[in-house]
Amino acid sequence: MSSSPIRRIAVLTGGGDCPGLNAVIRAVVKTATREFGLTVAGIENGFGGLIQNRMRELAARDVFGILSRGGTILGTTNRDNPFHFPVEIDGQKVMRDVSDRAFENMSIHGVDALIVIGGDGSLTIAKELFDKGMRVVGVPKTIDHDLSATDATFGFDTALNTATEAIDRLHTTAESHHRVMVLEVMGRYAGWIAIESGLAGGADVILIPEIPFRMDRVVAKVLERRDEGKPFSIIVVAEGAKPLGGEIVVKRRVEESFDPVRLGGIGNLVAAEVEGQTGMETRVTVLGHLQRGGTPTAFDRILSTRYGAGAVNLVMEGRFGEMVCLRGPAVESVPIEQAIGELRTVPLDGDMVRSARQIGIALGD
Numbered sequence: 047m048s049s050s051p052i053r054r055i056a057v058l059t060g061g062g063d064c065p066g067l068n069a070v071i072r073a074v075v076k077t078a079t080r081e082f083g084l085t086v087a088g089i090e091n092g093f094g095g096l097i098q099n100r101m102r103e104l105a106a107r108d109v110f111g112i113l114s115r116g117g118t119i120l121g122t123t124n125r126d127n128p129f130h131f132p133v134e135i136d137g138q139k140v141m142r143d144v145s146d147r148a149f150e151n152m153s154i155h156g157v158d159a160l161i162v163i164g165g166d167g168s169l170t171i172a173k174e175l176f177d178k179g180m181r182v183v184g185v186p187k188t189i190d191h192d193l194s195a196t197d198a199t200f201g202f203d204t205a206l207n208t209a210t211e212a213i214d215r216l217h218t219t220a221e222s223h224h225r226v227m228v229l230e231v232m233g234r235y236a237g238w239i240a241i242e243s244g245l246a247g248g249a250d251v252i253l254i255p256e257i258p259f260r261m262d263r264v265v266a267k268v269l270e271r272r273d274e275g276k277p278f279s280i281i282v283v284a285e286g287a288k289p290l291g292g293e294i295v296v297k298r299r300v301e302e303s304f305d306p307v308r309l310g311g312i313g314n315l316v317a318a319e320v321e322g323q324t325g326m327e328t329r330v331t332v333l334g335h336l337q338r339g340g341t342p343t344a345f346d347r348i349l350s351t352r353y354g355a356g357a358v359n360l361v362m363e364g365r366f367g368e369m370v371c372l373r374g375p376a377v378e379s380v381p382i383e384q385a386i387g388e389l390r391t392v393p394l395d396g397d398m399v400r401s402a403r404q405i406g407i408a409l410g411d
């Protein structure tokens with residue numbers, strides 16, 4: 047690995063977008079240029095842009111006004127992996143390791159180090175590039191709150207607030223029409239968005255991947271409420287929830303992405319069962335990508351800003367192969383492999399689950 051002084055860095059966003067990415071980019075550019083006198087190259091569309099040599103200059107004026115903007119000004123993709131990249135040979139598409147091109151393009155643009163803002167897929171690639179000799183640091187992102195190596199990732203708080211607002215809105219219409227409303231939220235294999243928005247929004251039933259549910263328990267809760275004079279209910283179901291002894295519901299596969307499985311559809315299954323077994327009109331809302339779009343909350347803007355500045359500090363301290371993380375009140379760092387090793391799921395013996403039960407929320411078991 048080179049030990050030449052750092053004069054120019056590059057930054058890319060990889061994987062699914064999430065609120066706060068622009069705030070990280072802004073903090074990276076401001077810290078790099080103002081504090082350390084570096085120049086910054088922005089790589090377009092994640093690792094695809096690194097392979098296809100799509101870099102543009104990012105000066106302070108390029109990041110004015112983006113703190114509160116959702117998405118990423120650099121673009122992103124969850125399909126492109128330099129170690130497994132589609133190339134055409136004799137008219138046929140075949141997968142090849144083209145990671146050498148990433149090194150060549152960094153060198154063409156005089157880039158000394160790379161900041162990768164991404165989830166488990168992008169950070170896995172970042173680790174492989176580091177192992178191959180690139181000077182890389184990571185910034186973790188995901189709305190799912192499922193990375194065990196950090197207390198928080200930006201994007202989750204915004205998604206949580208969006209889901210909570212949706213529950214508030216469903217409540218008034220559910221009560222007026224005496225209906226059961228099912229809200230399906232994201233989160234992949236972790237139930238954080240579901241359980242936290244369900245608690246914040248006062249849901250009656252919350253179904254999460256960590257607790258395989260029994261339909262009779264869900265139906266019993268809805269009927270119990272009706273018998274108490276509350277002929278409406280709110281059920282929040284995580285996209286990764288599954289019935290006891292049943293399977294997770296897969297909506298589609300996106301081949302070439304780190305995890306090709308795309309979840310979705312469990313909300314409809316739950317709603318059909320509830321309506322069939324209670325006779326109560328039951329409607330479904332799938333919140334989908336609304337959870338990933340729009341303005342980041344104050345919490346996410348602040349965390350993104352601290353992560354962006356922290357990532358540049360890691361570069362200047364030569365702490366390559368590491369990523370920024372939050373530990374209690376402080377931004378610290380850990381080796382990237384720790385971020386990609388273990389999934390953080392909702393602990394079944396934690397007070398979040400216990401409090402939900404204690405106030406009468408049914409968790410389907």
Ligand code: F6P
Nearest residue numbers: 062188189190232233234308309
């Ligand atoms: O990991 C973030 C996330 O939004 C998950 O909650 C969801 O399962 C997935 O990405 C959806 O991915 P895509 O945007 O490719 O459909």
